[in-house]
Amino acid sequence: MRFIPHVTVASIIEDQGRFLLVEEMADNRAVFNQPAGHLEADESLIQAALRETLEETGWDVELTGVTGIYLYTAPSNGITYQRVCFAGKPLQQRANHPLDEGIIGPRWLTRDELAAQPERWRSELVLRCIDDYLSGECFPLSLIRD
Incomplete structure (x- = not known):
């Protein structure tokens, strides 16, 4: 069997102790996730x-660092995702931006x-990425090389 990981990105956007999340439909239920794709x-x-942050939230953001790189196999479908998670801050929300x-x-x-709502997480990575961000360890954006 051929192994093909799916490369995804996510953004931890924090403002005064609150985090920008996306409420979305997945598997016929409303769940929370970071802006991701x-x-x-x-x-x-x-x-x-x-x-992805703009498309899913309507927010322009400034990325400030890399929170972590995660390998996750979804139990629902067996697909392995490599998630690169960024930290950032909100700049402005675009009025009436289509999502x-x-x-x-x-x-x-x-x-x-x-x-308090684990049944609403898209995956356990949602809280894990926030906890990793809150731990204070953040890598410079220069870690990412094009």
């Missing part, structure tokens, strides 16, 4: 993270509000 052809990881299909909308939650 797949790397597209001819796109850098940083460009992908900025694009991707399946997106209910952006939500700002504290870590504790999110932790």
